[in-house]
Amino acid sequence: MSESATEATPVGTVHHLDDHRTGRKTWVVDLTKPHTNTAPAPATAPETEAEPSPVGEAVDRPDNPLADWLTLPDAPVLPVWARSGASVIAHVRAFGRLTWWHTRYHGFRIPKYLVKTVLLAARGFYRAVVGLWPTLSAQDHTATVKALRAQVKVRPEDVDLAARLQAAHWARTQTRRWRFGTAAVGVAVAAAGIALAPPLLQAGITTAVVTPLAYLGRGKETRLLDQAAPPLKVDMSAQQLNEALRAAGLLKSGGGKDDKDLPKVHCTMGPVRDGRGWAVIFDMPRGGGKTASDVLAKREVIAQELGVDEIQVLMSRVRAAKGGNAGRVSMWVADDDPYLGTPNPSPLEKAEKFSIWEPVPFGQDARGNRINVPVIWQSMFFGGLPRRGKTFTQRLLTAAGLLDAYVRHYVADGKGGADWMPMKAVAHRLVMGAEDDAIEALKAMLQELLAEMERRFALLRDLPTSVCPEGKLTPDIMVKYNLPVIFVTIDELQEYFTAMEREDREQVINDLCRIARRGPAAGFISNFASQRPDAESVPAKLREIITIRYSTQVVDRTSSDMVLGKGKAAQGADASVLSEDHKGVGVLVTGPASYVTVRADYLDGPTFAVLCRKGRALREAAGQLTGDAAGDVTAAADAAGVSVPAIVSDVLEVMRHSPRMFTTDLLAGLVNLDEDVYGDFNAERLASELEAAGVKRTSKQVKISGANGAGYQRRDIEAAVPAEVLLSVGR
Numbered sequence: 184m185s186e187s188a189t190e191a192t193p194v195g196t197v198h199h200l201d202d203h204r205t206g207r208k209t210w211v212v213d214l215t216k217p218h219t220n221t222a223p224a225p226a227t228a229p230e231t232e233a234e235p236s237p238v239g240e241a242v243d244r245p246d247n248p249l250a251d252w253l254t255l256p257d258a259p260v261l262p263v264w265a266r267s268g269a270s271v272i273a274h275v276r277a278f279g280r281l282t283w284w285h286t287r288y289h290g291f292r293i294p295k296y297l298v299k300t301v302l303l304a305a306r307g308f309y310r311a312v313v314g315l316w317p318t319l320s321a322q323d324h325t326a327t328v329k330a331l332r333a334q335v336k337v338r339p340e341d342v343d344l345a346a347r348l349q350a351a352h353w354a355r356t357q358t359r360r361w362r363f364g365t366a367a368v369g370v371a372v373a374a375a376g377i378a379l380a381p382p383l384l385q386a387g388i389t390t391a392v393v394t395p396l397a398y399l400g401r402g403k404e405t406r407l408l409d410q411a412a413p414p415l416k417v418d419m420s421a422q423q424l425n426e427a428l429r430a431a432g433l434l435k436s437g438g439g440k441d442d443k444d445l446p447k448v449h450c451t452m453g454p455v456r457d458g459r460g461w462a463v464i465f466d467m468p469r470g471g472g473k474t475a476s477d478v479l480a481k482r483e484v485i486a487q488e489l490g491v492d493e494i495q496v497l498m499s500r501v502r503a504a505k506g507g508n509a510g511r512v513s514m515w516v517a518d519d520d521p522y523l524g525t526p527n528p529s530p531l532e533k534a535e536k537f538s539i540w541e542p543v544p545f546g547q548d549a550r551g552n553r554i555n556v557p558v559i560w561q562s563m564f565f566g567g568l569p570r571r572g573k574t575f576t577q578r579l580l581t582a583a584g585l586l587d588a589y590v591r592h593y594v595a596d597g598k599g600g601a602d603w604m605p606m607k608a609v610a611h612r613l614v615m616g617a618e619d620d621a622i623e624a625l626k627a628m629l630q631e632l633l634a635e636m637e638r639r640f641a642l643l644r645d646l647p648t649s650v651c652p653e654g655k656l657t658p659d660i661m662v663k664y665n666l667p668v669i670f671v672t673i674d675e676l677q678e679y680f681t682a683m684e685r686e687d688r689e690q691v692i693n694d695l696c697r698i699a700r701r702g703p704a705a706g707f708i709s710n711f712a713s714q715r716p717d718a719e720s721v722p723a724k725l726r727e728i729i730t731i732r733y734s735t736q737v738v739d740r741t742s743s744d745m746v747l748g749k750g751k752a753a754q755g756a757d758a759s760v761l762s763e764d765h766k767g768v769g770v771l772v773t774g775p776a777s778y779v780t781v782r783a784d785y786l787d788g789p790t791f792a793v794l795c796r797k798g799r800a801l802r803e804a805a806g807q808l809t810g811d812a813a814g815d816v817t818a819a820a821d822a823a824g825v826s827v828p829a830i831v832s833d834v835l836e837v838m839r840h841s842p843r844m845f846t847t848d849l850l851a852g853l854v855n856l857d858e859d860v861y862g863d864f865n866a867e868r869l870a871s872e873l874e875a876a877g878v879k880r881t882s883k884q885v886k887i888s889g890a891n892g893a894g895y896q897r898r899d900i901e902a903a904v905p906a907e908v909l910l911s912v913g914r
Contacts, residue, residue: 273456292409299407304393307400419454419461419516427488431481433473446471458550460517464501467510475500475512479755493760494520497549521549522768526785529579537586539668540658545579546783554781562699562709564726566746567735569714572767574602574674576783577712578791581672585609585798588805589667593632595625597678599855605792608799611810617678620840625679629694639666639705656706667807669707671698676713676721692722700728734758735769747772825905828876838897843885845894877903
């Protein structure tokens with residue numbers, strides 16, 4: 184309210200508020216702002232002797248006839264569905280789909296409806312004849328005369344009177360009978376004419392005759408058209424929602440009462456079309472004792488009552504920051520399973536560079552919204568059943584680090600398969616498998632990481648606050664002091680823990696906990712993965728300090744909580760609702776109350792290998808190629824354009840951590856590396872293939888841990904690699 188309005192001269196009777204100000208407060212009304220149901224804040228300016236505002240005074244007066252007129256309405260001008268062009272288009276399309284569905288539904292039943300119409304017309308004709316015949320045939324008078332004549336004692340005058348009445352009635356209805364007869368003849372002639380008329384005219388005359396007869400033949404329970412119940416993907420209404428909640432025990436049942444007397448939810452928005460489904464925000468009625476958490480716990484029952492799969496129903500609480508309360512629920516119901524179909528390729532596939540300081544493209548939610556995951560300052564854990572896309576999803580985050588030259592990768596794969604093999608071109612440290620030598624390499628890698636972490640903290644502590652204000656790594660510090668982000672990727676953790684002795688296991692767990700807990704401030708990103716984690720495979724003290732968690736399909740809610748956190752399934756973050764068809768789909772938890780089901784982007788093995796080669800080129804250009812990658816023979820050969828036989832490259836990969844290896848262990852490692860290629864190999868074939876590739880064995884026996892046996896020396900395998908390649912990697 185402007186000051187000019189306050190100083191204006193009041194119109195009409197002036198009612199001074201000073202006389203009763205002690206009895207009630209004065210409110211400042213701003214008509215330029217939307218009206219709400221809450222009272223406006225009281226004026227905080229000191230009271231003066233100036234005249235009160237006539238506008239505020241007029242509204243404040245209880246006897247003011249304009250008070251209601253000046254009050255702004257609470258209801259919006261436009262309904263929710265009409266407030267945006269996209270919403271209008273979505274609803275028009277939904278109406279079109281609904282119309283088309285009804286057209287097809289009833290169109291297939293036209294023959295049935297025609298038969299029903301003929302039967303109803305026959306019944307109507309019968310009813311018409313029965314109703315008109317007494318009048319046309321004078322049966323009522325005939326019955327009277329017969330009754331009089333049947334009496335035992337009948338006075339002659341009564342019989343004579345009845346006869347005269349019947350004669351008079353006969354004379355009176357003679358014209359009507361002639362009309363009836365004429366009409367009957369006309370109907371017969373019309374029927375003959377219809378039979379000879381053109382088809383279109385026949386259809387019109389038949390419709391004109393049959394329609395009123397069918398209407399006359401209808402009954403109270405007779406319906407010509409079947410009751411169509413379209414599936415939810417075509418339509419959704421507030422009535423369906425209330426019935427579903429009532430069946431789930433969240434609303435009181437009728438008990439014989441009318442529907443208007445039953446408690447119902449209050450929809451603050453919708454149901455409206457939202458992308459590929461229907462969205463609604465509703466409040467649970469007060470007095471029923473049910474909260475939003477109760478609704479989330481009944482997700483499966485609600486989905487069943489709505490006639491959809493629970494994977495199609497997404498529900499979450501609406502918090503106070505977004506105008507919600509403890510009873511407000513946001514629900515979205517998809518038209519069909521939103522996580523099936525052609526996978527979405529990762530945007531990283533075509534990217535030339537990427538900054539790990541930016542959120543990583545991860546996937547899409549059910550509504551098609553992009554989900555990006557910030558990984559800096561974070562630690563991540565991936566879990567789920569085998570062959571559900573867990574490793575593929577974990578690689579997405581590591582792949583983002585490939586395209587940043589200032590990211591140093593430490594990778595360990597307990598399975599030792601081909602999934603992470605391309606990382607040998609980039610990784611500073613790469614540990615493959617869970618054999619004894621690999622376990623020793625893993626322990627050494629963790630010690631190297633801990634030493635690097637302490638070195639960084641010491642350096643960051645000595646930097647002035649103007650350079651390092653929060654004691655954390657920054658992009659400028661990273662480049663100036665050559666402190667690249669450390670990306671620690673460990674897949675199949677359970678393989679390492681189950682293969683270790685108890686003391687080694689406890690030490691490795693403690694090292695991982697230190698890295699995950701303290702490492703983020705020094706620029707460490709932990710990216711761990713395991714199958715169903717339990718106390719034996721992945722201890723809770725390691726899982727509980729992980730900030731970001733992702734789970735593909737698991738067997739039950741307990742397993743889901745093991746990956747995502749205790750109590751998450753009850754909140755709605757339940758990976759057990761996923762099916763075997765949901766490959767690459769999982770539940771992503773990013774905070775205590777933040778979760779979303781995500782269909783991860785697709786990044787296959789060959790594409791991942793291309794990104795690894797691209798990452799190697801970026802590091803070579805930036806002078807950041809270090810560690811194992813700098814000494815990788817195969818990658819150096821590829822860069823030099825020199826061909827190295829595949830058998831030599833694979834044997835060197837299996838023997839990465841060992842200067843010598845028994846033949847049986849080497850064969851097992853090759854099978855684990857690529858079962859399709861090496862599944863049928865034996866000692867003789869291996870020796871033959873290596874000899875053909877130029878390998879000359881200096882000794883067929885090797886000694887490992889005091890035991891002698893047939894085997895190979897790593898130096899013999901390396902001797903088959905061209906000299907210029909060995910020189911380029913410093914060997």
